Each structure stands twice: as C-alpha cells, then as structure tokens.
Amino acid sequence: MGLDVYVGSLARYYAEGPTDVVERVARQQGVAFAGGRAAEDVVRAAVLAWRDGLGRWLGDRLDGPLDWDESRQAPCFTDKPGWDGYGGALLLAAHDEHPGLAVPATVSADWPDDPAYQASSASGAASRYQQLLTPELWLPCRFGFVVRTQDVTGEEVEIGSSVALLDQFLLLRARHRLDGAPQGRAEADHRLAPTAAAGLAVLLRLAELSVRHRLPMRLDF
Secondary structure, eight states, X not given: OOOEEEESOHHHXXXXXXXXXXXXXXXXXXXXXXXXXXXXXXXXXXXXXXXXXXXXXXXXXXXXXXXOOOSTTOOOEEEOOHHHHXXXXXXXXXXXXXXXXXXXXXXXXXXXXXXXXXXXXXXXXXXXXXXXXXXXXXXXXXXXXXXXXXXXXXXXXXXXXXXXXXXXXXXXXXXTTOTTOOSOOOOTTOBHHHHHHHHHHHHHHHHHHHHHHTOOEXXXX
C-alpha cells in the first residue's frame, strides 16, 4: 500500500470515501444523515462539531481558536512522497538529533525500528522535530505540541500543527543544506540522502500549501 498526503478540507476527504465511512462520521458526531442531505453537507456538519469539541478540550493550550477552511469551495492538493520518501525524511530528522548513532545507508521497509527514530519518537523525548515524527493529521493552526485523541470517525490519531510542522521542515532543510533538493520521488535504490531529500521536498511543499490555504494535512494510506 502506497503513501499519499492529502491537503484539503476534512469534509471533502471523508465525503469522497465509502458510504459506510460517511455514516460512521455522522453517527460518531451525532449528526443526522437523513432527508436527502448531500454526503458532504453531513460530513461538514460533523467535522465542525468535532472541531468545536476538540477546541474546548484543548482549551488554553491553544495559541488561538481552531479554525480552517471547510467550505465547499476549499481547494485540495495531493502528492506521493511514498513510504521511502516519508521514512527517509523522518530518519534524517532523527539522526540529526542523534548524530552518535550509526546512520543507515538506505531506507528499508523496517525504518521505524531504527534506533535514532525510536529514541526521537519515544514518549517524553521532546524532539525538535516532534511535529514530523509522530502525527498523522496536522491542523493549520499554530500550537507547539502534538496530541493523541480521536479523529472525526472515532479512530485514534496523533494530531499536530502544520504551521509548526512547516517551521520544523525548514529547520531540517537548512541544517542539511537541502535548499536545492529536487521536487522528485524517492530514489529507486533507496539511498538515504537522496531519498530523504526527495521526500522532504514533497512534504514541505504540502505543508506550505496547508498553511497558505488554511487546510488540514493528513497522511493517506
């Protein structure tokens, strides 16, 4: 299964999915799915209810209100960093924090077992790249933490800020002098440096779009 990254309204993301997902979203958020209402309208109401609840729960931990574009006119963007490109970017960040650990030559399928990644993503690690290492969903609002909670379907999810994520991508790119990294796909031979550079370029562009257009960003697999 490949890895895409979606930037757009959550209403569109879920409304374009299977009918049973739409029904689960409505049921989870207590929104009536009857009377011929369009799926996207039902899901939008559910997303807004979820956002309000999340904002109340986080309270004064937030720097400002949770707000982003859930309108029908909101644009959406997708791209494919692939698991190798995504994993390479995470390994690059983890080894930036743990330079004493051996750096793998390639990005293999078991990259989540890498000791540097395990150390940086461990509970309480306080990584400088926290927004990159663990979330699956990023909201275009400024806050400096990640949180595990339920998404709009009721599934467990780690949520971060795409505003803070973009800052961390820019830091990682600057520290590794990747300003000229091509907007390409992960390398066919999985070498860490070019694979990570290609993955980071895709992810950074999508984070910029998330912030610029005030849209959530999420992994899609």
